[in-house]
Amino acid sequence: MKSRLFAILAGIALVLGVSQLANATPVDTYQFKNEANQKHAMELARTLRCPQCQNQDIVDSNSPVARDLRMEVYQMVDAGKSDDEIVQFMTSRYGDFVLYKPRLDSKTYILWLGPIALLLLGGLIAFIFIRKQRGAVAVEEISDEDQQKLAELLKNR
Amino acid sequence: MKKLVLFIPLVLFLVLGYFLYAGLYLHPKELDSALEGRPVPDFNLEKLEDPNVKITNHDLKGQVYIMNVWATWCPSCKYEHPYLLKLARQNIVPIYGINYRDEREAAVKELKFKGDPYAMNIYDKDGRLGLDLGVYGAPESFVVDHNGIIRYRYAGPIDMRTWNETIFPIIQKLKQEAVAGKTS
Numbered sequence: 001m002k003s004r005l006f007a008i009l010a011g012i013a014l015v016l017g018v019s020q021l022a023n024a025t026p027v028d029t030y031q032f033k034n035e036a037n038q039k040h041a042m043e044l045a046r047t048l049r050c051p052q053c054q055n056q057d058i059v060d061s062n063s064p065v066a067r068d069l070r071m072e073v074y075q076m077v078d079a080g081k082s083d084d085e086i087v088q089f090m091t092s093r094y095g096d097f098v099l100y101k102p103r104l105d106s107k108t109y110i111l112w113l114g115p116i117a118l119l120l121l122g123g124l125i126a127f128i129f130i131r132k133q134r135g136a137v138a139v140e141e142i143s144d145e146d147q148q149k150l151a152e153l154l155k156n157r
Numbered sequence: 158m159k160k161l162v163l164f165i166p167l168v169l170f171l172v173l174g175y176f177l178y179a180g181l182y183l184h185p186k187e188l189d190s191a192l193e194g195r196p197v198p199d200f201n202l203e204k205l206e207d208p209n210v211k212i213t214n215h216d217l218k219g220q221v222y223i224m225n226v227w228a229t230w231c232p233s234c235k236y237e238h239p240y241l242l243k244l245a246r247q248n249i250v251p252i253y254g255i256n257y258r259d260e261r262e263a264a265v266k267e268l269k270f271k272g273d274p275y276a277m278n279i280y281d282k283d284g285r286l287g288l289d290l291g292v293y294g295a296p297e298s299f300v301v302d303h304n305g306i307i308r309y310r311y312a313g314p315i316d317m318r319t320w321n322e323t324i325f326p327i328i329q330k331l332k333q334e335a336v337a338g339k340t341s
Contacts, residue, residue, distance in 0.1 A: 051291075051293035052293045052294055064258060064284070065284075065292075065293045065294070068284055068288055069288075072288070091191060092191055093191055093192070093288065093289060093290070093291035094191060094291045094293070095190065095191035095291070096191075
């Protein structure tokens with residue numbers, strides 16, 4: 001029994017270990033000036049998408065382009081450039097595509113405002129629907145004839 | 158009014174269907190180039206064949222040309238290469254090569270054995286020019302006008318179809334612009 005439990009635990013550990021390996025991000029040998037810069041640069045780089053392997057950020061990706069961009073971000077952060085400058089540098093070369101969070105402009109209005117519009121539309125439809133339902137459930141008056149029949153039925157019981 | 162309401166699901170279905178159908182024909186790998194309409198970035202790099210000769214962006218200016226990013230490690234470049242040779246023989250526009258993140262010897266050797274379609278080859282060892290051009294893979298080609306402005310970027314190997322349908326018409330247009338620009 002004990003050995004079985006051990007085997008299961010070992011199996012879980014192995015699976016976790018392997019998946020850890022699969023998640024490993026590339027390690028660079030870049031030396032930051034200080035830790036704050038490192039933290040900041042990594043955070044910024046995580047918001048930038050690799051143009052080649054499109055579903056990875058540039059920290060995560062192994063591709064040479066991602067490596068270049070990553071290094072560029074690190075160096076620019078160390079050189080004291082602002083986030084805006086760095087983002088501008090990237091988008092002027094690779095377009096808005098590299099931003100994971102799209103900008104709000106005429107091309108992306110539908111993206112940003114669409115959900116709100118749909119929510120309002122849904123709310124409106126629900127509102128109309130509920131109001132209609134409420135009208136339909138209104139109690140109907142029983143006619144005199146029916147009232148009489150009912151009384152007779154109850155009497156004869 | 159009531160009958161109209163019944164059509165709402167159909168309309169929604171059609172709208173959704175349209176977008177999904179259109180989505181089938183999108184190519185997410187093809188990105189808009191941020192550089193179209195902008196000048197070729199400044200560079201000062203060695204010539205591939207001769208490290209002592211420097212090439213700058215000003216050396217290329219003055220006519221319509223193609224910049225072609227290539228490397229020996231890139232299989233699609235090998236596929237594209239014969240077509241570039243053919244274009245070079247037709248002598249329509251000069252093709253300048255940007256040898257991107259490559260080894261000089263391997264690149265020179267390859268051109269020697271397989272033919273050299275390039276009017277000149279720029280050796281971009283560190284990919285710095287590539288970065289400034291927003292290159293994310295090879296091959297990529299840039300069509301540049303006589304003022305040194307990038308007018309079109311094509312990612313992927315040039316073949317007969319893309320040449321005839323897209324690139325050549327653009328070049329013809331730019332050449333006309335160049336002629337008009339010189340006479341006026």
